[in-house]
Amino acid sequence: MSKRKKNANRRVHARVCHTGPVEVTKNLFCGSEKEALVMAVAPIQVDMLVPLNDLDAKVWDLGFRGEILYCPIRDFGTLPDDVLESFITRILDRLSSNKKVGLFCVGGHGRTGYIASIVLGRLGYQDPIGFLREHYCKEAVESNEQVQHIADVLGRPELAEKYKRTYGGGNGFMAYRHFGFDREYFSWFSARETAEAHICDECTYFGSCGCQIYADYFVREYDPACTDFIEKD
Known part of the structure; x- marks a missing residue:
């Protein structure tokens, strides 16, 4: 070969670094691709699943019949501003209607943390990245690109100053020691x-x-x- x-x-x-799905704020759940199947059924049974990479078709066999809001994001990446605004608005609309929303990507860290941070920021959390790392997973939000975009979108430059870091050869990824990837x-x-x-x-x-x-x-x-x-x- x-x-x-x-x-x-x-x-x-x-490696397993969080046990999910986790309800990070009322009706907003975060997790990995595997944990999405847990979100789809009781007792959580979200009204809308939000895949940021892929969704296992087994979800239908489990009986899920809710809404799926698919929004692909490249690994460690961000969304164009116009796409992001429409996307975040739809999530906030479901939350304001007391609907359960489940965000997830492969590991439930970078892309999930990126979108969840913006949603939390729009809900009034002053430090959504710090909140996610404390209450969900310390690996939430993985790249400097994601951190910068969160800061820009929310109009909070202090987030970039606090969380942007450079590792190894300067690739800008928020890679932690012994992360296991x-x-x-x-x-x-x-x-x-x-x-x-x-x-x-x-x-x-x-x-x-x-x-x-x-x-x-x-x-x-x-x-x-x-x-x-x-x-x-």
């Missing part, structure tokens, strides 16, 4: 071709003790290369 094929077949696995999850989106073409074991920074740059992360020899990749001689 080729290295490219091997990388394409690898799955990204995350494979190395591909920390790769810069625009460097996808590089990640597909090489693995960590081919990099000069990778040795018997692992990655010399990202020593705080769980990096394995067959993980896709990051933007700091330099091929061994």
Whole structure:
């Protein structure tokens, strides 16, 4: 099997860092893709599911017959302002009508935290990112791009000053120590071709003790290369 094929077949696995779904404010639930199926049935049984990546078709077998508001967002990314405004308005409208809304993405962190922060901000929470990290999951909101957009949309520049950080090679992702994701999850989106073409074991920074740059992360020899990749001689 080729290295490219091997990388394409690898799955990204995350350790459990929160037990969900979690009702972060009245009728607004946050969780992962797997936890979406829990949201769909009693006792939670949301009125509207909001997939930010994919939704398992098993939801129909479970008896869910509510509304689905699908809004795809690239991993670690944000929405265009005009799309975001319409999207957030629809969520707030359901909440104001006392409807239950379930937000989720793959792990329930980046995209979920991004949208939930804006919804909470519009509901009057002054520090929605901090609130989510304290009451939902410390990994909520993963990238500087997401943090900046939350601050811009809510008109609260102090959020960007408080939460924007730079890690490792300057990729700007809010990656935490021992987060448990494979190395591909920390790769810069625009460097996808590089990640597909090489693995960590081919990099000069990778040795018997692992990655010399990202020593705080769980990096394995067959993980896709990051933007700091330099091929061994």
